[in-house]
Each structure stands twice: as structure tokens, then as C-alpha cells.
Amino acid sequence: MNAKVNRRTFLDRSIKAVGITSIAIAGLPKNIEASTTHQGKQYGTMIDLTLCDGCPHLDTPACVASCRDKNSEHYPNPVKDIPNYWPRKNHEDWSGKKDLTSRLTPYNWTYVQKVIVEDQGNQHELFIQRRCMHCDNPACANLCPFGVHNKTPEGAVVIDRDYCMGGAKCRDVCPWGIPQRQAGVGLYMKILPDYAGGGVMYKCDFCHDLLKEGKLPACQNACPKNAIKVGEKEEMLMAAKSRVQEIHGYLYGEHENGGTSTYYVSPVSFDKINHALIEQNVVDGKLGAPHMEPEVKNMLDTTKGYATSVLVAPIAGIFAAGVLAHKTMKGGNDNEQ
Structure with a gap:
């Protein structure tokens, strides 16, 4: 990854990319x-x-x-x-x-x-x-x-x-x-x-x-x-x-x-x-x-797991937007501080 990414550039790109990511997510199939x-x-x-x-x-x-x-x-x-x-x-x-x-x-x-x-x-x-x-x-x-x-x-x-x-x-x-x-x-x-x-x-x-x-x-x-x-x-x-x-x-x-x-x-x-x-x-x-406990249950099948996923989704979406923006832009912004 670009070693010169910093706090401001990452957060700026996150904000700019949220709209793009939201559109992209809306177009994804429900069962990713x-x-x-x-x-x-x-x-x-x-x-x-x-x-x-x-x-x-x-x-x-x-x-x-x-x-x-x-x-x-x-x-x-x-x-x-x-x-x-x-x-x-x-x-x-x-x-x-x-x-x-x-x-x-x-x-x-x-x-x-x-x-x-x-x-x-x-x-x-x-x-x-x-x-x-x-x-x-x-x-x-x-x-x-x-x-x-x-x-x-x-x-x-x-x-x-x-x-x-x-x-x-x-x-x-x-x-x-x-x-x-x-x-x-x-x-x-x-x-x-x-x-x-x-x-x-x-x-x-x-x-x-x-x-x-x-x-x-x-x-x-x-x-x-x-x-x-x-x-x-x-x-x-x-x-x-x-x-x-x-x-x-x-x-x-x-x-x-x-x-x-x-x-x-x-x-x-x-x-x-x-x-x-x-x-x-x-x-x-x-x-x-x-x-190696047998019959281990998946947390996503529990009410707590579902509730957690709902709470986590917005945070993950914003962060993912920043990641997407950084991956997309880093090739053309190698000189920024």
C-alpha cells in the first residue's frame, strides 16, 4: 500500500467515496x-x-x-x-x-x-x-x-x-x-x-x-x-x-x-x-x-450476531469506502503528503 497515506487523506477519501460505494452496494446481489x-x-x-x-x-x-x-x-x-x-x-x-x-x-x-x-x-x-x-x-x-x-x-x-x-x-x-x-x-x-x-x-x-x-x-x-x-x-x-x-x-x-x-x-x-x-x-x-468442541454454532445465526452485524455495517461501509478510494487513487497520488 502507499506508505504516504495519512489520517487526513484517508478520511477525506472515505467521505468522498461513501456516495460512490453506496451506489455500488445498492447494485450488488443480495446474496453476495x-x-x-x-x-x-x-x-x-x-x-x-x-x-x-x-x-x-x-x-x-x-x-x-x-x-x-x-x-x-x-x-x-x-x-x-x-x-x-x-x-x-x-x-x-x-x-x-x-x-x-x-x-x-x-x-x-x-x-x-x-x-x-x-x-x-x-x-x-x-x-x-x-x-x-x-x-x-x-x-x-x-x-x-x-x-x-x-x-x-x-x-x-x-x-x-x-x-x-x-x-x-x-x-x-x-x-x-x-x-x-x-x-x-x-x-x-x-x-x-x-x-x-x-x-x-x-x-x-x-x-x-x-x-x-x-x-x-x-x-x-x-x-x-x-x-x-x-x-x-x-x-x-x-x-x-x-x-x-x-x-x-x-x-x-x-x-x-x-x-x-x-x-x-x-x-x-x-x-x-x-x-x-x-x-x-x-x-x-x-x-x-x-x-475442538463439536457442534459449534455460528454467531451470525443468533439474535446477538444479527444485531451486531446491523450495528457494524455502517462503520464497515465508511471504512470500505476509504479503502476503495485509496486503492483507486494511490497510483496517481504518490507525491502527496
Whole structure:
């Protein structure tokens, strides 16, 4: 993005673009998701917990290492002295823990949970790759007050890091708390560092740049056990259901949060997995360690979620207008201060 955007130019462009954006929004189909995500090939992921062994021969699981290698250029580079923004007395800073791979952070978009699950007298050692589920109707995208989360035609849920203000509403409404925040970086540092935002939110983007080229995500390509399979969404769901029948197992992700693009196959129930994750402190209540509670409901299906979306819409519209104006004008205004 243009490094010379400042508070005044951004707000001025927001005001100028509101009218244009309002007209454009009025002309959009009512079901935006249906009009965009079904034009091309949608992708899904099947993760087979009977195959993943956590890569015991490696210091870091191959899926995690490949993700870090592929996305390191997108990791945050915050200012040295990160300011707090009113009224907070602190901020979220992971820059001193860039090498941490035991949970989700702005520098680690996927990780593997190890858990021991007892089931019918048998002990199962499971390794679970965790990252964004890429939901069908993501509350994070619909309830972001800055409108910078998008569901792409390929099915990936992506954060526009150039315009994210780090409000963390996406993490609040995500059942698994997936997105993580890094302070001292992003647009808020240029326009309202003391009063708005808090950084930039980071998470798995499904390697959507590769998907657009018909290529597969880095983690899938790196998995030595073929435990991660990526392909056309409906094919992945059918493959997951077939595998569940084959092993008399369990499926996670088809209905959770209203449906996702990620399907886990397990030899034991996910209720037992979730209890084991909590009992063994794999899910420790801290940021970046998601649970696996089954039958998770989508906030947008609740009265509170609907009311929140109504309140958020005007804010997101104004901010989106500014983003649209800036993207449109920045090519011809590189010299402005």
C-alpha cells in the first residue's frame, strides 16, 4: 500500500467515496457470497488424523515449516517502541517469539496439537494440524467493523493486511479464536495510532495465491504422510465421509460454525478429543490454542450476531469506502503528503 497515506487523506477519501460505494452496494446481489464463491472452483481440505504422526523425525512438523517458509515475507515487522492505544494500558506483541511453533501467532499460522485419547480401552496418540477452518459463512468477515475480511472465490477466508486495523473482532467471533494480533504495525500507525485499532490480525490464508494458480497449499505439498489432502470442496467432503465409514470414525467441520471448508477425520469422537485437549493442557485458555468442541454454532445465526452485524455495517461501509478510494487513487497520488 502507499506508505504516504495519512489520517487526513484517508478520511477525506472515505467521505468522498461513501456516495460512490453506496451506489455500488445498492447494485450488488443480495446474496453476495452465492454470487462470488460459486463462479470458479472452490477448495476444501481433508485432514486424516489416522495418518498424521507429527513428523517425529523433524524438529518442526513439515506442514508448519512449509507454511513458515512460504509466508515469512508476510510476517509483521513492528516498530521498536510500540505505543499503547487509548484506553488500553498494554498491547499484543509476539515479535520476541517469532520462532514459537507450539500455538498460533502472527508469525505461525498453523501448528500441530498432540493429544492422547482413551477410547474403549484403547489409547490413541493423535496429531492435529490446526489453522483457519475457512468457514462457509464466516462471522469474522461479516462482523469485521473495517470490512477487511473476505471470502474468496476459491473458498479461502483472507484478511487484507494492508487495511486491517487490528480491532480483533474477528478473533472474538471466531469459535476457535484463530486470528492473532501484532501491535505496532499496519494502517492504524499512520492515521490514529493512539485512538484506533491495535495492529494487524494474521492467520492462515489457505495459500489462496497458489489456489488461484491451480496449485496446492504449502502444507499439503509438504506432508510426508499425505494426511492433508486439498481439492475441490465437494470431493474432499465425499472423501472424508468415505474415510469415516471405512474406519468407523468421526467427522468434524461439515456442520461446525454453519459449515467449513476443512474436514477432520478421526478414529475417536471429537468430544473425547476436546476433553483430552483440555485435560492435558494442550488447550490452555491462552491465545492461539484452539479447542475442538463439536457442534459449534455460528454467531451470525443468533439474535446477538444479527444485531451486531446491523450495528457494524455502517462503520464497515465508511471504512470500505476509504479503502476503495485509496486503492483507486494511490497510483496517481504518490507525491502527496
